[in-house]
Amino acid sequence: MPGNYIPILVFLVLAFAFPVVALSLAALVRPSAQSGERLTPYECGIQPVSDSRGRYTVRFYIIAMLFVIFDVETVFLYPWAVQYKALKVFGLVEMLVFLAILLVGYVWLYKKGALEWV
Amino acid sequence: MDLTILIISLAKIAVVLTVLFTCVAYVVWLERKVAGRIQNRWGPHRTGPFGLLQPAADFLKALFKEDFTPAQVQRPIYFLAPFLAMTLALMSIAVIPFGENVTIAGRTIFFEITDLNIGLLYIFAVTSLGVYGIALAGWSSGSKYSLMGGLRSSAQMISYELGLGFAVVGVLILSGTLSLRGIVNAQSGFWFGIIPKWYIWPQFVGFLVYLTAAFAETNRTPFDLPEAEGELVGGFHTEYSSLKFAMFFTAEYTNMITVACLATLLFFGGWMAPLPWAWVQHVPALVLLGMAALMTRTALRTYRLERRKSYFAVPGLAGIVGLIGLAFLHPVFAAVAAPMFWFASKVFVFLFLYIWVRWSVPRFRYDQLMHLGWKVLLPVAAANILITGLVVAL
Numbered sequence: 001m002p003g004n005y006i007p008i009l010v011f012l013v014l015a016f017a018f019p020v021v022a023l024s025l026a027a028l029v030r031p032s033a034q035s036g037e038r039l040t041p042y043e044c045g046i047q048p049v050s051d052s053r054g055r056y057t058v059r060f061y062i063i064a065m066l067f068v069i070f071d072v073e074t075v076f077l078y079p080w081a082v083q084y085k086a087l088k089v090f091g092l093v094e095m096l097v098f099l100a101i102l103l104v105g106y107v108w109l110y111k112k113g114a115l116e117w118v
Numbered sequence: 119m120d121l122t123i124l125i126i127s128l129a130k131i132a133v134v135l136t137v138l139f140t141c142v143a144y145v146v147w148l149e150r151k152v153a154g155r156i157q158n159r160w161g162p163h164r165t166g167p168f169g170l171l172q173p174a175a176d177f178l179k180a181l182f183k184e185d186f187t188p189a190q191v192q193r194p195i196y197f198l199a200p201f202l203a204m205t206l207a208l209m210s211i212a213v214i215p216f217g218e219n220v221t222i223a224g225r226t227i228f229f230e231i232t233d234l235n236i237g238l239l240y241i242f243a244v245t246s247l248g249v250y251g252i253a254l255a256g257w258s259s260g261s262k263y264s265l266m267g268g269l270r271s272s273a274q275m276i277s278y279e280l281g282l283g284f285a286v287v288g289v290l291i292l293s294g295t296l297s298l299r300g301i302v303n304a305q306s307g308f309w310f311g312i313i314p315k316w317y318i319w320p321q322f323v324g325f326l327v328y329l330t331a332a333f334a335e336t337n338r339t340p341f342d343l344p345e346a347e348g349e350l351v352g353g354f355h356t357e358y359s360s361l362k363f364a365m366f367f368t369a370e371y372t373n374m375i376t377v378a379c380l381a382t383l384l385f386f387g388g389w390m391a392p393l394p395w396a397w398v399q400h401v402p403a404l405v406l407l408g409m410a411a412l413m414t415r416t417a418l419r420t421y422r423l424e425r426r427k428s429y430f431a432v433p434g435l436a437g438i439v440g441l442i443g444l445a446f447l448h449p450v451f452a453a454v455a456a457p458m459f460w461f462a463s464k465v466f467v468f469l470f471l472y473i474w475v476r477w478s479v480p481r482f483r484y485d486q487l488m489h490l491g492w493k494v495l496l497p498v499a500a501a502n503i504l505i506t507g508l509v510v511a512l
Binding site: 003010014015020022023025027030031032033053056064067070071077078081086099103115116 | 123124127128130131132135180181182183184185186187188189190200201204205208209212213231232233234239257259260261262263264265266269272273276277279280283284287288290291294295296351356357360361362365484485488489492493496497500503504507508510511
């Protein structure tokens, strides 16, 4: 079975090599005149104001945290789903308990307004 | 022994990469052509007959453009990001099976680069990593538009990844395997001898969730907020130019092809014909010959209007298509190629759907997007898992 992963490794090398080759090729033929005002970040032609890596809304962090929780749940669901036909009613009950816990958390988040964007 | 495996897989990878890049190039062409027609204009038509050389021209343009690096970027990350995006997008194609395995003269030909027993899990793993390319590109560029685009994009992609992940659990319950080939094989056969046993029927809700989430995952309209050009200029790739921009572009279209392939494999029976083989065995030949005839006719008509000699190249192309069509009449060739024909047709339908939706539907607002992902798709997908589980168990 590990042998099946060798082509993926080869593929990874090739997939990475292709843009490297293309970029090196381009370096030989393309012009380069990088200086002065052109090096400023694009802000529609106006002088950039304040730092570009400023603070941003906390909601992005909340979304990221929620994602981690729910994504791990998804990963737990996969092996269960694959073995479901073998587990039969036991699997069903297990899944109901699991989804119930998930649901409690979800309802709590909903009530807390963590899923609201505005 | 190991060396033969290596050589065979190298050959396969070369073929797959060539086909994939050609597909990406011509999906872009198709998109521009369809967009043109939807907006009552021509689309590309100057470079070569019907603009068919446009992808080549675009590539050359990207190659010769100045590769601009603004002063405020975080260099290593800025350079790494397009590589991450493109390499990871390409990686997921490695486990997509695109035809039925056939045995000729005692040798089995496998129509995929490698068959993993966890193929689906591998694809989700690799496509999830793809978000790094975008997030890092946005952050390292040091531009406000890039940062906003990168943030929005990451938040959007991780939100819809949940919907995507939940949507396929129903398919997994029914098929009992994570191998993509296994999932397709589980969909063989017909109900009443006519309705194909594809998972689109029992998993219709799952399919709708998958489709919506796939649009969002690939950052396509109506979910193209990461690069909403009216507000964010170019989004996360504002500060990228020439080939580096082309790499993000390739990554986006490769992802589009991947999710189209996945939709075909999971819900539409992969390479299975939509009707019993015997009924539709001549359809590939008919379709390809019809295409050849149509191409020739259109080329000659356009030549009469425009008088450009390059249109004479099109009947040549049509000849090749026609020859492939004729080859389908041979049973051995048909046995090898017919599954690929059906697979390609289904993927093409999905790609066309993507383009069609992009040029017909307006963009969501960000709060609507989050609302849809967390409050609609996630509960619906969870309910779908529950109902599928109940039906299978009882």
